[in-house]
Amino acid sequence: MRSVTVIVPAHNEEEGLPATLESLSRQTVPADEVIVVDDGSTDRTGEVAAGHGVTVLRPPRNLGSKAKAQNYALPHCDTDLVLAVDADTVLAPDYIERIGPAFDDPGVVVAAGNVQTRFTRTVWERGRSVEYLFGFHWQRPIQNRANSPMVCSGCCSAFRRDVLVASGGFPERTIVEDMDFTWSRQIEGRRAVYVGDAVAWAADPETLRYLRKQVWRWMAGFCQNVRLHLGPLVTRKPLLALWILLALVEILTAPLWWATPFVLAATTEQSLASALAWWVAAEVLLTAPPLVYAAHRRRLPVLGVLLNIPCVYPNKVVNLYYAWKALAVELLLVPLRLSRGLTVYEKGRASTPCPAG
Template sequence: MHTITVIVPAHNEEEGLPATLESLASQTVPPDRVLVVDDASTDRTGEVAASHGVTVLRPPRNLGSKAKAQNYALPQCDTDLVLAVDADTVLAPDYIETVLPVFDDPGVSVAAGTVRTRHTRTLWERGRSTEYLFGFHWHRPIQARANSPMVCSGCCSVFRRDDLMAFGGFPERTIVEDMDYTWSQQIAGRRAVYVSDAVALAADPEDLTYLRKQVWRWMAGFCQNVRLHLGRLLLHKPLLAVWVLLALLEILTAPLWWATPFVITATTDQPPALAFLWWAGAELLLTTPPLIYAALRRKLPLTGVLLNIPCVYATKAVNLVYAWKALIVELLLVPLHLSRGLTVYEKGRADYRPAPAGGVS
C-alpha cells in the first residue's frame, strides 16, 4: 500500500486555492498529508489554506520559484510518494487512485496524468484547450507507447520520494523543474509514465500578458534542458532525444509552413484564396482527427471542440515568437556568454512579485 503526501506551492493564490484543496479532500484515495507552502504571499493564501485543515508552511522570505517552494516542504514528507499540485489546479476525484498503481513497478520514478483547461472563456484559454487536447491525445500517447514521455506535467506529477531525495530534490537549475526531472530520471534508467485516465484541470492564461510570460518560461526552460541534457539523451535515451529533436525541427520549420500560402501565391498562378484554402485544408487534415478522438474520449461536446480550432492559431503565434526567442537566447547567446538566459520564475499573474531564482546551468 502506497502512502502519499501532497505539496501545494502557493504565492498569492487565495482565489484559486480553495478549489484545489477541495479537490484533494474529495479524492477517492485521500492523501496522507497535504502541505501548502505559503511562499511569502501578501494576500490571504495562508489563512485560506489553514481553514481547509491542511498543514501550512511559510518560508521567511519569497523563495523565487516553484521548485524552491516544493523543496522547502520536501523534508516534511515521510511517505513513499510525493504529489506536487499547482495551487490553481483541480484534480479529478479519482486522480490519486488512478496514478498510484503504476508505482507498483519499482522502476517508475515519476508519473502524471492528462491535463485539461479548467476554463474556456477567452481566446487564449480556448487556444490552450485545443493545444492540450491535441498534445495529450496525439503526442503524449505515442511517447508513452515508446516509454519516453517528454514531460510529466509539473502541475500534477507524482514522484517516488526516495528517487527525488537521491536526486537532491526538485531541480532548481532550470526554469522548468518538471521537464528537467523527467529527462534526468530517464537518462538515469528510471521510468516516467503518462497515466491517461488520470485527469487534472489547470487554470491557464486568460489574457495575452499572462500567456506571454508563461510561454516564455516554458520555451526558455525547454531550451535550457536541451542545452543541459541533449548529449546524454542521445547516449542513454535515444527515443526521447528523437522527440526533442523533432520539437526543435518543428520550431525551425514552423515559419516556412506558415508562409506556405504566400509562397504558393508568389511562385504559381494560383489565386491567394485557393492557396490559403489548400493550406487550411492540410492543417485541418492533420489536427482534426486527434481532436475528434479527444472529444469522444473525454465526453466533450464535439461542436465546441471543433469551434475552438481557430483560437489555437493565436496561441501558436505566441508560442512561435517565444520559441525562436528561446532558441536565440538559450542555445546561442548563453553558450557565447552574452546572456544569462531566463533565471526569474514569473508565473504571469498581476499580483505575482517574482524574486530571482537559482542560477541556470
C-alpha cells in the same frame, strides 16, 4: 495503496487555492497529508489554506521559484510518494487512485496524468484547450508507448519520494523543474510514465500578458534543458532525444509552413485564395481527427471543440515568437556568455517576479 503526501506551492493564490484543496479533500484514495507552502504571499493564501485544515509551511522569505518552495516542504514528507499540485489545478476525484498503480513497476519514479483546461472563457484559454486536447490524447500516449515521455507535467506529477530525495529534490538549476527531472531520471535508466485516465484541470492564461509570461518560461526552460541534457540523451535515451530534435525542427520550420500559401501564390499560377484554402484544408485534416477522438474521450461536444480550432492560432503565434527567442537566448547567447538566460520565475498572475537563483 502507497502512502502519499501532496505538496502545493502557493504564492498569492487565495483565489484559486480553495478549489484545489477541495479537490484534494474529495479524493477516493485520500492523501496522508497535504502541505501548502505559503511562499511569501502578500494576500490571504496562508489563511485560506489553514481554513481547509491542511499543513501550512511559511518560509521566512519568498524562496524565488516553485521548485524551491517544493523543496522547502520535502523534509516534512515521509510517505512513499510525493504528489506536487499547482495551487490553481483541480484534480479529478480518482486522481490519486489512478496515478498510484503506475508505481507498481519499481522502475517508475515519476508519473503524471492528463491535463485539461479548467476554463474556456477567452480566446487564449480556448486555444490552450485545443492544444491540451491534441497533446494529451495524441502526442503523450505515443511518447508513453515508446517509453519516452517528454515531460511529466509539474502541475500534477507524483514522485517516488526516496528517488526524489536521493537526486537532490526538485531541480532548481532550470526554470522548469518538471522537464529537468523527467529527462534526468530517464538518462539514468529510470522510467517516467503518462497515465491518461488520471485527469487534472489547470487554470490556464486568460490574458495575453499572462500567456506571454508563461510561454516564455516554458520555452526558455525547454531550451535550458536541451542545453543541459541533449548530449547524454542522444547516447542513453535516443528515442527521447528524437522527440526533442523533432520539436526543434518544428520550431525552425514553422515559419516556412505558415508562409507556404504565399509562396505558392507567388511562384505558381495558383491564386492566393486557392492556396490559402489548400493550406486551411491541410491544417483541418491534420488537426480534426485527433480532436474528435479527444472530444469523445472527454465527453465534450465535438462541434464545440472543432469551433475552438481558430483560437489556437493566436496561441501559436505567441508560442513561436518565444520559441525562437528561447533558441536565440538559451542556445546561442548563453553559451557565448552574452546572456544569463531566463533566471526569474514569474508565473504571470503573481504580483511580483521571483529570482530563481
